[in-house]
Amino acid sequence: MVMPLAKKHVFVSGCSIPPCRSSTTAFERREANCRAYNQRGRQYQMIREKLQVVRIARFEDPQKSINAMDPNTKSILQLLRLRQYQYDGPKYQKYFAVPPFETAHLPFDEIPKRSLYSLNSLLSRRVRRNDTTAAWGLFIQMRRTRTDLDAFTFTPVIAACSSFSNNLRGKQVHALFIKYCSELETVANTALLDMYFKCDCANDSVKVFEEMKYKDVITWNTMISGLVKFGMEGYAVRVFKAMREERVEFSGFILCSVLKACAVMKSLKHGKEVHALVIVMGCDLLVLSTALIDLYSDCGMIDEGLKVFSYLSCKKDNAIYNALVSGCVQNRKYKECFSILSNMRPNVIALTSGLVACSMCSDFFMGKQIHCVVIRFGFQSDTQLSNALLDMYAKCGKGVTARLLFDRIRHKTVVSWTSIIGAYGSQGCGIEAYELFKVMESSGVSPNSVTFLAVLSACGHSGLVEQGRECFISMRKNYGIDPDSEHYACFIDLLGRAGLVDEVWDLFYDMSKRGTRPTGAVLAALVNACRLNMDIERGEYAAKCLIELEPDKPANIVSLSNFYAAIGRWDRVEDLRNIMNEKGLRKEAGSSWITIK
Secondary structure (H helix, E strand, O other), X not given: OOOOOOOOOEEEOOEEEOOOOOOOOHHHHHHHHHHOOHHHOHHXXXXXXXXXXXXXXXXXXXXXXXXXXXXXXXXXXXXXXXXXXXXXXXXHHHHHHOOOHHHOOOOHHHOOOOOXXXXXXXXXXXXXXXXXXXXXXXXHHHHHHOOOOOHHHHHHHHHHHHHHOOHHHHHXXXXXXXXXXXXXXXXXXXXXXXXHHHOOXXXXXXXXXXXXXXXXXXXXXXXXXXXXXXXXXXXXXXXXXXXXXXXXXXXXXXXXXXXXXXXXXXXXXXXXXXXXXXXXXXXXXXHHHHHHHHHHHHOOOHHHHHHHHHHOOOOOOHHHHHHHHHHHHHOOOHHHHHHHHHOOXXXXXXXXXXXXXXXXXXXXXXXXXXXXXXXXXXXXXXXXXXXXXXXXXXXXXXXXXXXXXXXXXXXXXXXXXXXXXHHHHHOOOHHHHHHHHHHHHHOOOOOOHHHHHHHHHHHHHHOOHHHXXXXXXXXXXXXXXXXXXXXXXXXXXXXXXXXXXXXXXXXXXXXXXXXXXXXXXXXXXXXXXXXXXXXXXXXXXXXXXXXXXXXXXXXXXXXXXXXXXXXXXXXXXXXXXXXXXXXXXXXXXXXOOOOOO
16 A cells, blocks of 8 residues: 655655655655565665655755755765765756865765766866876876766866876877867867967967867857967968858857957958958947057058947946057057046056156156046055156156166066166166166066166266176076177177277177068167277278178168278268168158147
C-alpha cells in the first residue's frame, strides 16, 4: 500500500523543506512510489536525497546564493554535498554540481565524483576567478583520469594559458585539443587565436584563423583586434575586407579596431570608407566618434574631426572631448583647443593636453588660466598634470615658478626631473641642471634617454665638457642605455664648441662601428664643428654626406652655405643660394609670440 505524501513538510535528517507549489507533481508521485520500496534501504535514501535537491531547485529563487537560503535548506544541501552523487542537469548545477567558493580550491582527490559537465563548470569558475594555477592543476588531473574531454574543457584551459603568456604550454594544449575535439569548434578556436596573440605568436594565430572552417563575429573581432595590437594593421584591414565579402554582420567593436588600424597607417582612404559604412549602417556615432576623431587627427584632417564632433546630437562624454582636444594640439590648432576646453567640464587628461598646447605656443596667459582651473577643481595632486604645468612654466621662461612647482610635487617621477633639468638647461644654467641630475641619481630615480639628452644639451649650452663626457659615458656603463643619433649630435656639438674636433671625428667613427646610422642632425653638427675649427677637408666630406642625405632641407643648405662662407668659398655659397631659389626653398624665419589684450 502506498502511503500518502505529507502535505506540509517533508523531513530528511530531521530538517524540514517547504513543499512544492503543486501538490500532485510527478516528483511527488515518484517519491510516493519510492516509499513502497523502503526495504532497499540506502538505495531508497539516495533517490530521496536526489528528490530533495530537485525540490530545492524548483522552490528556491534561481538568483539566490546558497549562503542566503533558509538555514534548514542550507544544512540539507551541505549534507547532500558530502554524498558523492551525480546530478548533471543545469537546473541543479548551482545547488549541487558546482561547489561554492570554499570547495573550489579542494585538491582533486577531495572533490566529490562529478560528471564532465560539472568538472568543466568548476574549471571555468577557477579561470574566471583568475585562479589559473588551480585551474591548470585541475586540468592535469582531468587529463589523467578521463578520456572524454571536450571543447568546453579546453576553452577555459586555453584562456588560462593566455594569462600565463606561456607559448609552450599553449601549444601543448592546442595539440591535445586537436586530438580530443573536432576542428569545427568555433569557440575553442577563437580562444586559441586570443591565446597566441597574448603569447606574441601572431603567425600561429594567423595559421589557426586561416584553417578555421567556420568563423563567427567574435572570431573575426578577435582576429582584427589582435592584429592591430600586434602592429599588423595592413593585414587587419585585409581581414576586414574578407569579412565584408563573406557578409558577416559586424559590430561597432570591429569598426573601432579597423579605424584604429587606419589611423596608425594614416590611411585616410580606408578610414573614409569605414566612416561611410558607419553612416550607411546607422551605427551609434557616440561609440565610434572617438575612433573617427583619432583617425582624422592622425591623418592631419582635424577639421573633419571637428565636423564629426559637431554632428553629434547626443550628450558628449569626456572621452570624445579628450580625443578632440588632443587632436587639436597634435595639429597645432591651439585656438580651437582652448575654445573646446572653455566649453567642457575639466578633467585631468584634457587639462594636460591644454598645458601641452600652451607649452608649444608659449601662451603664458592661457597657461595661468588652466593652472587656476587645476587649483579650483583640486587636481594639484596628479603627478602627470603637475609635470605638464612645470613644463609649461619652463618653456614660457618662468624658471623660478617651475622650480617652486617641482619642489611641491610629492611623488617625483623621471618626467618631473627631466622637465626641471631641461628648464635650467634652456635658460643657460648648465651647472644647476647638472647638479639636479646628480641629486636625481642619489634619490633613486633612474634617468632615461630623454633625461640624458636634456643633461647633454644643458652642458652644451654652458660649455661643461667634462660633465657632458661623464654623462655620455655613464649612459651605457651605469644604466645600459645605448646613445642614439640625438645623443651623438648633442655631444658632437658640445665637443665641437670646445675645439675638440679630433675627438669629434673619433666619436663619429665609433658611432658608425656600433651600428648607429648618422642622421641629418649628426652631420649638421659635424659640419658646424668643422666650421668653428676650420677643418676644411673633413668638413667638405661631412657637407657632401649631408647634402646627399637631405638635399631638400633648407636648414642644411644654410648650414653648408655658412661653412663655405667661413672658409672663403663664395662660389659655393652662390651655388647653394641658387639651388634654394630654383627649388623654392626658404629657411623658416625665427618668430616670437605677442598676445594683445
